[in-house]
Amino acid sequence: MNREKKILRQTLSNRIVHWMTALSIFALIISGLGQLPLYKRYFVTSLPGAEWLGDYFSTLVMHYIGAIGLLFIIFYHMVLHVIKKEFDIWPKKGDLKQSFLIIKAMMTKGKEPESDKYLAEQRLAYLFIGISTMLLVITGIIKMVKNLPGMQIPYEVIFWSAQIHNFATIFLILGIVGHLAAFIFKENRALLPGMFTGYVKEEYAKHRHSLWYNKLHPKAKQECNIREIREKAN
Numbered sequence: 001m002n003r004e005k006k007i008l009r010q011t012l013s014n015r016i017v018h019w020m021t022a023l024s025i026f027a028l029i030i031s032g033l034g035q036l037p038l039y040k041r042y043f044v045t046s047l048p049g050a051e052w053l054g055d056y057f058s059t060l061v062m063h064y065i066g067a068i069g070l071l072f073i074i075f076y077h078m079v080l081h082v083i084k085k086e087f088d089i090w091p092k093k094g095d096l097k098q099s100f101l102i103i104k105a106m107m108t109k110g111k112e113p114e115s116d117k118y119l120a121e122q123r124l125a126y127l128f129i130g131i132s133t134m135l136l137v138i139t140g141i142i143k144m145v146k147n148l149p150g151m152q153i154p155y156e157v158i159f160w161s162a163q164i165h166n167f168a169t170i171f172l173i174l175g176i177v178g179h180l181a182a183f184i185f186k187e188n189r190a191l192l193p194g195m196f197t198g199y200v201k202e203e204y205a206k207h208r209h210s211l212w213y214n215k216l217h218p219k220a221k222q223e224c225n226i227r228e229i230r231e232k233a234n
Ligand code: HEM
Pocket: 009, 010, 018, 021, 022, 023, 025, 026, 118, 121, 122, 123, 125, 126, 129, 130, 176, 179, 191, 192, 193, 194, 195
């Protein structure tokens, strides 16, 4: 039996936000690429069960459903964390340098700097994915308004919205690929159960996210300090 102690890392609310974001973004990418239209050109539509990908109205409806899901979950996420004053994942000064040190330590099996709830590169990944998503939301809304009958929007605004919507799609796809590639490193894989069950191994949190762990268990920190002082004295 696995008796290893676990601690709660991701609340149900956080997990719902993560998976609803992922689901709506996957739907938006698949349907958005259909509107470009890429699937007919590259014969994807000739695969069994994939004809609908070439149907403009099917992918348009899917895009709008994905957009409604994404807007809803972004609104919930922002309001919730502002009300609760939870900004653990918001980037901090020095994150670039610290990310470099963490990646270097992973490659060379060296010692990592102490981390809070999120590693510096996770905070940067959040910012990168967040900016790309917000650009898509803003330009997407402009494109949607343009589609409404009787709307007059200046040509430049339409042109730049379309350009930014397409480029932000590329950045977001790269961001997601990078996000998933992070799990190639064994050290990062310990975070995976957290996004499914909510729990990660206590030992992992203690050694890798020690600043966060010590905030959750101030007593453990005191004991650790006392042990260190005793060890030095002996
Ligand atoms: C559209 C797809 C996805 C998006 C936009 C997305 C976005 C994010 C963001 C912004 C974070 C916080 C920053 C970070 O930890 O790097 C995160 C964390 C995470 N994601 Fe994703 N994600 C997606 C798909 C996935 C998938 C498919 C998996 C699992 C295979 C996954 C597993 C995780 C895990 C384990 C964490 C770390 C949570 C922690 O630190 O406890 N994500 N995701």
